[in-house]
Amino acid sequence: MTRPLRIQYPDAWYHVMNRGRHQEALYCDNKDYTVFIDLLQEAGAIWKIKIAAYCLMTNHYHLLMQTPQANLDRCMRHINGIYTQRFNRRYKTDGQLFRGRYKAILVDAENYLLELVRYIHRNPVGAGIVRRPEEYRWSSHQGYLSESDNWQWLYKEFILGMLDEKKAGQRKAFLDFIGQSDSEEIQEFYKKKNLPSFLGSNEFIEKIKTKYYKIKKHKEVPQSKNLEPAIKDILKIVSVAYKVDEERLLKMRRGFNNEARNVAVYLSRLNTGKKLDEIGAAFNIENYSTVSSIIVNMRKRSNVDKVLAKRLRQIDQAVKGQRQT
Known part of the structure; x- marks a missing residue:
């Protein structure tokens, strides 16, 4: 039944x-x-x-x-x-x-x-x-x-x-x-x-x-689902904000560029509704637990780092603006 x-x-x-x-x-x-x-x-x-x-x-x-x-x-x-x-x-x-x-x-x-x-x-x-x-x-x-x-x-x-x-x-x-x-x-x-x-x-x-x-009964896909931005859109917006090539966002690096990548991962989770393993595949991350760690760490950092928190809000607004166009 x-x-x-x-x-x-x-x-x-x-x-x-x-x-x-x-x-x-x-x-x-x-x-x-x-x-x-x-x-x-x-x-x-x-x-x-x-x-x-x-x-x-x-x-x-x-x-x-x-x-x-x-x-x-x-x-x-x-x-x-x-x-x-x-x-x-x-x-x-x-x-x-x-x-x-x-x-x-x-x-x-x-x-x-x-x-x-x-x-x-x-x-x-x-x-x-x-x-x-x-x-x-x-x-x-x-x-x-x-x-x-x-x-x-x-x-x-x-x-x-x-x-x-x-x-x-x-x-x-x-x-x-x-x-x-x-x-x-x-x-x-x-x-x-x-x-x-x-x-x-x-x-x-x-x-x-x-x-x-x-x-x-029709199980129609909600309109909100159709309006979700693609990860590629988020990559484009983050690359502009951090002034780095989109390809670099798909590779693990230390320092400022790695922050840009982590921001892209975090916002992909926040805005696309994709599963952890799907986000991992998009960013060439093999283990979904690594994706989860990135998201948790970004959230914790944004709670204490005002500069990062402001940057996240600005990029997130740009992503939402992209979704509505």
């Missing part, structure tokens, strides 16, 4: 969940939690998703995300697949980590978005782990209370704006709202043994079914 296709369309909101196989732990220590959160940031950058809330429990996770490019499946394959690889490599195990395909509930954002942020942030409270959401480290609740740049990747301004249009009152409004218990409707919904695929009004559900059940 084939599993049903998910309904995916631009700007859809989803509550995504998954559990460890046989209720086993997904996160064994702080490093595991951190690796997964880093993956969320990476996925947001690569797949252009907007993560508004998350909560990582020992054996399961909750994510609230919007997909401007209708690419939930590709994004979640990246998150679950890469995390499984890193978990297995670290603990010298192999095989399946998650119990199966993730659960994604399509959300009526107009009526339920705020309630889902509260439900996700209060998950540790409901489990009896903490008394207040702010006491739990591994959720996005801390990000909503922080003004640090480390949380810029979290799509929180939109949520806070729903609570109070004035920035000065948003933090208090957020704490007051999260401090309340989940509504009876939300509690009853998530008590169900088999969760429905939709959380929304009857009007919302009928609208989605009528519009998208027919469309999904």
